[in-house]
Amino acid sequence: MKTFRKLNNLLGWIVFAFASWVYLSTIEPTASWWDCGEYITTAFKLQVGHPPGAPLFQLLGRFFTLFAFGDTSKVAMMVNIMSALSSSATILFLFWSITMLGLKFTKDTEISTGRMYAILGSGLVGALAYTFSDSFWFSAVEGEVYAMSSFFTAIVFWAILKWDQVADEPHSQRWIIFIAYLMGLSIGVHLLNLLAIPAISLVFYFRKYKSTWKGSILTLGISFFILAFIMFMVIPYTVFLAGKYEILFVNDFGLPFNSGTLFYFLVLLGVLVWSIRFTYQDTHSTINYVVGGVLLLLLAIFSWTTFLGLLLVIGIYYWYKSEPGRLNRSQVRAVANTVFLSIAFLLVGYSSFFMLVIRANTNTPINENDPSDAVSLLSYLNREQYGTWPIAYGQYYNAPQDKTDPYDDGTPFYVKDAKKGKYVMTDDRKNTIPNYDKAFCTIFPRMWSNQKPSHISAYKSWGKVKGTPIDVVNDEGKPETLYKPTFIENVRFFLRYQVGHMYMRYFFWNFVGRQNDIEGHGGIRYGNWISGINALDSVFLGDQSNLPDSMKNPANNKFYFLPLILGLLGLYFHIRKHTDGFLVVLLLFFMTGLAIVLYLNITPYQPRERDYAFAGSFYAFAIWIGLGVMALWDMLKKINEKYIAIPITVVCLLLVPTIMAKEGWDDHSRAKKFATVDFAANYLNSCAPNAILITNGDNDTFPLWYAQEVQGIRTDVRVVNFMLSSGDWYVHQLMRKVYESDALPFTLSYDQYNKGINEVCAYSGQLQDRVELQDLIDLIASDDPASRFMSGSRSIAIYPTKKVKITVDSASLVKNGIVPAYLADKVVGSVEWDIKSNYLYKNDLMLLDFLAKNKFKRPIYFASPSSVSDAVDVDKYCYQDGFVYRFMPVKPDERDYIKGVGSVDAQSSYDILMNKCKWGNLNHPDVYVDRESYRNSMIPKQNFARLARKLTIENKMDSAVKVCDYVQKVFPDNKIHYDYYMIQFVDVYYKAGAFDKGNKLANRLMQIYQQNVDYYLSLNPEFRANYDEDINEAYGFFSSMKQLTDQYNQKDLSLKVDKFLNERMGVMK
Secondary structure, three states: OHHHHHHHHHHHHHHHHHHHHHHHHHOOOOOOOOOHHHHHHHHHOOOEOOOOOOHHHHHHHHHHHHHHOOOHHHHHHHHHHHHHHHHHHHHHHHHHHHHHHHHOOOOOOOOOHHHHHHHHHHHHHHHHHHHOOHHHHHHHOOOOOHHHHHHHHHHHHHHHHHHHHHOOOOOOOHHHHHHHHHHHHHHOOOHHHHHHHHHHHHHHHHHHOOOOHHHHHHHHHHHHHHHHHHHHHHHHHHHHHHHHHHHHHHHHOOOOOOHHHHHHHHHHHHHHHHHHHHOOOOOOOHHHHHHHHHHHHHHHOOOHHHHHHHHHHHHHHHHHHHOOOOOOHHHHHHHHHHHHHHHHHHHHHHHHHHHHHHHHOOOOOOEOOOOOOHHHHHHHHOOHHHOOOOOOEEEOOOOOEOOOOOEEOOOOEEEEEOOOOEEEEEEOOOOOEEOEOHHHEEEOOOOOOOOOHHHHHHHHHHHOOOOEEEEEEOOOOOEEEEEEOOHHHHHHHHHHHHHHHHHHHHHHHHHOEEOOOOOOOOOOOOOOEOOOOHHHHHHHHOOOOOOOHHHOOOOOEEOOOHHHHHHHHHHHHHHHHOHHHHHHHHHHHHHOOHHHHHHHOOOOOOOOOOHHHHHHHHHHHHHHHHHHHHHHHHHHOOOOOOOOHHHHHHHHHHHHHHHHHHHHHHHHOOOOOOHHHHHHHHHHHOOOOOOEEEEOOOOOOHHHHHHHHOOOOOOOOEEEEOOHHHOHHHHHHHOOOEOOEOOOOOOOOOHHHOOOOOOEEEEOOOOOOOEEHHHHHHHHHOOOHHHEEEEOOEEEEEEOOOEEEEEOOHHHHHHOOOOOHHHHHHEOOEEEEEOOOOEEEHHHHHHHHHHHHHOOOOOEEEOOHHHHOOOOOOHHHEEEEOOEEEEOOEOOOOOOOEOOOEEEOHHHHHHHHHHHOOOOOOOOOOOOOOHHHHHHHHHHHHHHHHHHHHHHHOOOHHHHHHHHHHHHHHOOOOOOOOOHHHHHHHHHHHHOOOHHHHHHHHHHHHHHHHHHHHHHHHOOHHHHHHHHHHHHHHHHHHHHHHHHHHHOOOHHHHHHHHHHHHHHHHHHO
């Protein structure tokens, strides 16, 4: 055993070093897409990120950024290195966990050499298989929370196995307390780690008690209670009670802000200290009981839940005192001591959230939801801005509201009012939570969302919904028949979409193979699993052996079922040889996989793939992959018990981790890629000095935050996220100067944007005239009762007309640089548009207020004019300016105006796109163009196309040709596949007289579409039907090419098009 321990430690650290090399070799050198830019930025300056927060990640990230030694271009890399090392540490603990589980297969204190090699081989194969698994590797190389969350899952699972080895030794309970502390810390990263609690509880039960099904089920029940206690009591109620005391002390007692919070935490500390000391002895003084009773009562007084918990504790203590002969008092006290110490250390770990409150009070530039006190922190932790969803019981997607009781009351909003010295209720939230008709509700509702029409259509498609007709009276008092989905249809959607598409598909990606990195929504072309065995793959997806160039993808990874087969072999071996251990791993596998599916109740058409959320489940399966080596050794040990494990391990390493590494390296390596920060800089550098840039989503905002906050790029530009400005906290922050960007001007006051105030304004239709936008805003800001109506207890502002205008001082626009001199002749006297919506929400109001007050004093840009068009439909006054669209009081150029995106400022756009922009190294041969970089590249490609066309209109043919040449250089076909829209560049070449270049591009495009069509025609009819849209696109392409080649007298190409249409298109039709 001594030799085993030495080799186990040595190999564990070797695996750690190897995994570290893999991840450090493939990390992204800068920020990545989605939340990474936000996490890195908030870590670098300890700012406040999106709910529910990740303060421990930020604190550790801040530590790692110190090793950039002042070079801000290396900050993101340092945080990415933290993720890489967290991931390699995960692999280390996975290796040790597998070897500890391997020891469970024998009761001998000494193990044979052959068994030792088999156990160590199991650890190697399982750990390295997980090292190269698709989802885990993806998270390991970017600055996101999931790598560190996986580390916490790995270390707590290892810790409970470690406790299992020393459970009979004195002070072994310190491992339980250590696990509790880690759990508390993990809350400051992500809640996923808590899902390991049931598996941990089973390990404890199997070690301490004789295993029975009854005992196992009881243990599971207790473990789910512990999980619920932490998730729904410790995390929210710790802050909920602090908020109750805060409002009591400030509003009722007239004490300073934070006095109630301080008192509450002193009470909580007192309860913890008293509870721990209480377990040290069996008899106690009266004063001890009195002190404890007062402290516990103070802790429980504000909530029925905590009060009932207090009664439960009292009942347990009474039972303990009334059974003196049946209980081992010292043992009970020891257990109680461990419980209270565990709660205390859990809370110590959880205390990392104090950082968010402290930093929120400093008004950091990024201060999402402003959790500056206990009251606002609770809303932040509860993720209130993201809404709720039903889990065990709730409505179907087409459920009408209950006619007799349509609404429930929500939790009132309180806002700190420094002037009044108290917390003010800004919205009692009465009648704000919809109640649904019980006839349209069900247990286990899976098809529940009516938020988007696409959700409903997907429910009907995946669930094959026909429904049961139910007659109802609609809101207009008219009879109507609704088709309520049946429970079988509900379950069908759950199995086909939520389990099959949103979990099993990801599982197969990791252990069978992946078709490509394009988001899949159920068709055969995108995002499916694939094995590499064409005879099998072709049954589900059509022939995959002769894909055209346009369908080839670096993420086409083929594992030939080998990891899955080895894992299933290990699973079977685990069941047969050690059922208790199997149940532990199975529970970890379930809780971090299907249990998440059950809880999240995932809606269709997610904005991106969600496989990263299930990495813990794949971690558990990697344990079985490792144990597959033990299974093979057990089958073949008769050949040579001592040494057969070595060749088995080598073969398994070659067939599983090696193939996974070979297949996955090209699409998981992000080395040399700078797309995210370069594109962010392109957005910012497209703006004039002191500009306002209106953005909308994550990927046109978070990277820009990173560029400004970390690398100091264009801090004079104020990035305004339109969606975030639906929150009061965000509008309040826009009212402050940040770096070189002055505060945005508004008419409405700070308080008029408070939570619960002006959340919505309603159209009344009293006027049909066009009015000054400023007059409309003044009316809303006036709080005149005549311009408002009451909806329950809420005062709703009205706007009497949708027709608005902003009158401009045209003489000053060119002088102040708002309009370029070469567009001076197009300046209009007023900007006019119609508000489309019957309701203005807070973000709409914010934007209208700013536009009215600004009056074009600061340059204004949109990342996408159409994203705000419901309230601000001004695309005709927008000019493409590099990456963005400049909003100016200038008439549209009818020669190139396109609805939704306006016209093109060719002079400025040419300078920006051709001279100032960088392209992330995406054309480098060694750089993998990930899906998000690919999607974001479509925006500038289209901007290049519009620029080139505008240059031809302005008769700047040489410049137009240069644009066409340049776009193919920075976005080459072998990286960003040429598509239908590339035909625009052929047209420009022809217009400019560059026929050779136009024909070269046209021939390449025709080759692509010929390959595509040939592939479609090679498929069986049932698969070909999935490509109907693509076939129509191909037909449209060749029709357009025919028109172009005829128009510009390119006879050879025209004949080539004719030949193709005659030979193939007829067959397709």
